[in-house]
Amino acid sequence: MFETLSDRLTSVFTSLRGKGRLSEEDIDTTAREIRLALLEADVALPVVRAFIARIKERAQGAEVSKALNPAQQVIKIVNDELIDILGGETRELRFAKNPPTVIMLAGLQGSGKTTLAGKLGRWLAAERNTPLLVAADLQRPNAVTQLQVVGERAEVPVFAPEPGNGVGDPVEVARASVEQAEHNNHNVVIIDTAGRLGVDSEMMQQAADIRDAVTPDEILFVVDAMIGQDAVNTAQSFLDGVGYDAVALTKLDGDARGGAALSIRHITGRPIMFASTGEKLDDFTLFHPDRMASRILDM
Amino acid sequence: LAADRLDESSWEEIEDILITADVGVTSAAQIVENLRTKVKVLGTRTPDDVRELLRAELLAQIGTDRDRTVHTEQHAGGPAVVLIVGVNGTGKTTTAGKLARVLVGDGRSVVLGAADTFRAAAADQLETWGSRVGAPVVRRDEGADPASVAFEAVARGMDDRADTVIVDTAGRLHTKTGLMDELGKVKRVVEKKSSVDDVLLVLDATTGQNGLRQARVFAEAVDVSGIVLTKLDGTAKGGIVVQVQRELGVPVKLVGLGEGPDDLAPFDPEGFVDALLENVE
Numbered sequence: 314m315f316e317t318l319s320d321r322l323t324s325v326f327t328s329l330r331g332k333g334r335l336s337e338e339d340i341d342t343t344a345r346e347i348r349l350a351l352l353e354a355d356v357a358l359p360v361v362r363a364f365i366a367r368i369k370e371r372a373q374g375a376e377v378s379k380a381l382n383p384a385q386q387v388i389k390i391v392n393d394e395l396i397d398i399l400g401g402e403t404r405e406l407r408f409a410k411n412p413p414t415v416i417m418l419a420g421l422q423g424s425g426k427t428t429l430a431g432k433l434g435r436w437l438a439a440e441r442n443t444p445l446l447v448a449a450d451l452q453r454p455n456a457v458t459q460l461q462v463v464g465e466r467a468e469v470p471v472f473a474p475e476p477g478n479g480v481g482d483p484v485e486v487a488r489a490s491v492e493q494a495e496h497n498n499h500n501v502v503i504i505d506t507a508g509r510l511g512v513d514s515e516m517m518q519q520a521a522d523i524r525d526a527v528t529p530d531e532i533l534f535v536v537d538a539m540i541g542q543d544a545v546n547t548a549q550s551f552l553d554g555v556g557y558d559a560v561a562l563t564k565l566d567g568d569a570r571g572g573a574a575l576s577i578r579h580i581t582g583r584p585i586m587f588a589s590t591g592e593k594l595d596d597f598t599l600f601h602p603d604r605m606a607s608r609i610l611d612m
Numbered sequence: 613l614a615a616d617r618l619d620e621s622s623w624e625e626i627e628d629i630l631i632t633a634d635v636g637v638t639s640a641a642q643i644v645e646n647l648r649t650k651v652k653v654l655g656t657r658t659p660d661d662v663r664e665l666l667r668a669e670l671l672a673q674i675g676t677d678r679d680r681t682v683h684t685e686q687h688a689g690g691p692a693v694v695l696i697v698g699v700n701g702t703g704k705t706t707t708a709g710k711l712a713r714v715l716v717g718d719g720r721s722v723v724l725g726a727a728d729t730f731r732a733a734a735a736d737q738l739e740t741w742g743s744r745v746g747a748p749v750v751r752r753d754e755g756a757d758p759a760s761v762a763f764e765a766v767a768r769g770m771d772d773r774a775d776t777v778i779v780d781t782a783g784r785l786h787t788k789t790g791l792m793d794e795l796g797k798v799k800r801v802v803e804k805k806s807s808v809d810d811v812l813l814v815l816d817a818t819t820g821q822n823g824l825r826q827a828r829v830f831a832e833a834v835d836v837s838g839i840v841l842t843k844l845d846g847t848a849k850g851g852i853v854v855q856v857q858r859e860l861g862v863p864v865k866l867v868g869l870g871e872g873p874d875d876l877a878p879f880d881p882e883g884f885v886d887a888l889l890e891n892v893e
């Protein structure tokens with residue numbers, strides 16, 4: 314449907330073969346094309362601006378090499394920069410010195426937290442861990458039931474002392490789950506929390522209270538890859554409200570280009586750790602910055 | 613738009629506000645272009661005038677005189693049937709519950725159909741909504757054929773002489789052809805029994821440019837007749853619906869403003885545009 318960025322740049326540069334260096338004008342044209350591609354991929358506007366400035370700077374200095382045509386050259390620069398921002402290497406999960414390792418999930422409503430809890434549990438269990446899933450969303454109708462079913466499918470035990478649907482205190486449940494894990498030799502605890510908006514200060518405080526009750530080793534911000542420009546506000550408000558160590562990007566099995574990954578990484582400095590790629594429990598991988606870079610650019 | 617006279621940076625500022633609201637970069641550029649032309653034709657304008665013109669331009673794109681009623685009235689063929697569709701996690705089940713609440717509050721009888729037989733505890737979730745708002749839920753076991761659950765729900769609605777049957781379906785990405793075919797089948801099977809009076813596509817206001825692709829494919833598969841824009845209670849503006857309405861002509865009918873049973877409202881174009889432009893000074 315849309316031309317890819319590579320196509321666009323190639324057509325911009327057809328007249329350029331044999332030139333030694335890109336002119337100011339070439340670079341401006343290029344910058345406009347890249348801006349368009351990034352915004353179409355839902356990269357946040359402030360991030361696009363910063364990124365374009367950086368690319369212009371590099372493109373000005375670059376000699377057009379013999380091996381690559383100018384379009385390829387620029388794309389290489391853009392790609393390198395993207396990978397650099399997305400985080401060069403894959404970030405590994407940090408385990409606590411004294412188990413249990415506590416992982417807390419947080420994010421907007423419907424982003425994929427409960428599903429991710431099951432995926433993480435199954436993935437960890439396959440590596441000979443003994444995870445425990447914790448039902449600390451006591452708000453969303455049948456969030457507890459959902460986690461129980463997910464746990465059953467993943468063959469991972471679920472700690473669900475409260476029925477939810479408005480009954481029970483999520484902070485207490487989280488606190489008790491760590492004791493339960495210590496008693497029953499679970500080396501990892503995965504706490505599923507209710508979805509919340511960045512602007513909901515009461516719910517954000519609840520997330521902070523859960524955090525303070527269990528001092529997680531990893532707080533994961535779970536975010537839908539289809540998110541648009543609001544990624545900036547949301548990523549920042551969760552960072553301020555509860556804080557997080559890394560990001561899990563979900564619903565990457567669709568055709569969203571996933572500019573959120575770049576935006577959140579750029580704005581918060583937090584690495585993307587996991588990629589969720591489907592509704593089934595095995596649709597889950599570690600995040601690969603290089604694959605994401607070419608996806609954002611649609612190459 | 614602080615300066616009296618509009619310079620390049622004022623136009624850029626307008627474009628940025630539209631982009632930040634997820635209106636889309638091409639759409640935003642086009643809107644600004646139209647605006648510039650108008651300003652030129654109408655002579656020099658103050659920032660206030662330009663703001664008014666921009667508002668009018670957006671309202672024209674969204675359309676203020678469209679029919680945005682949800683078809684929930686019982687008719688000769690029996691209860692009205694409303695099908696709720698969309699990608700994963702947008703708020704379909706919640707919308708089904710809230711819509712039932714509005715209708716029941718109006719003294720009408722509603723049957724809910726749990727045609728999401730796939731997601732963990734999806735039917736339980738709908739059942740909780742049903743008991744909250746006073747509507748019976750037709751459900752089957754996990755893994756049952758969603759089309760037959762939908763069919764049964766409609767049959768039950770007819771037997772009960774209900775006013776409205778609301779069928780909740782499983783979230784599915786528009787790129788999954790198998791699942792989109794399944795959805796088409798749900799609709800066709802229901803149509804053996806009754807007309808489908810409204811097909812509501814639930815879009816999450818936080819969605820970016822992918823929202824347009826979702827709308828295109830769902831419209832193709834099940835002939836979407838209305839959009840529900842959820843999660844507008846957050847910071848997201850939901851600007852993608854400007855493109856959706858313009859390209860597909862499908863009106864936004866309802867908005868979701870929270871997780872509670874009363875957090876559903878009719879779409880108000882003026883309120884929507886004002887919220888979108890709230891940062892234009």
Ligand SMILES: Nc1nc2c(ncn2[C@@H]2O[C@H](COP(=O)(O)OP(=O)(O)OP(=O)(O)O)[C@@H](O)[C@H]2O)c(=O)[nH]1
Binds near residue numbers: 421507563731
């Ligand atoms: N296609 C696809 N669907 C996903 C993915 N991850 C989760 N989902 C689906 O997205 C929907 C929402 O997922 P949940 O895990 O319930 O999300 P949540 O963040 O726990 O939602 P709340 O608890 O309501 O805030 C469900 O339909 C999931 O099956 C994914 O990677 N790909």
Ligand SMILES: Nc1nc2c(ncn2[C@@H]2O[C@H](COP(=O)(O)OP(=O)(O)OP(=O)(O)O)[C@@H](O)[C@H]2O)c(=O)[nH]1
Binds near residue numbers: 423698701703
């Ligand atoms: N803040 C807010 N949250 C909402 C709104 N509508 C739904 N939600 C929340 O979004 C999450 C997902 O809602 P669901 O109704 O389960 O979404 P769904 O589309 O049925 O999800 P799947 O069936 O898994 O595809 C839940 O936590 C809801 O409470 C809304 O208008 N505002």
Ligand SMILES: [K+]
Binds near residue numbers: 849
């Ligand atoms: K909003």
Ligand SMILES: [Mg+2]
Binds near residue numbers: 505
């Ligand atoms: Mg959940």
Ligand SMILES: [Mg+2]
Binds near residue numbers: 728780783
């Ligand atoms: Mg649902």
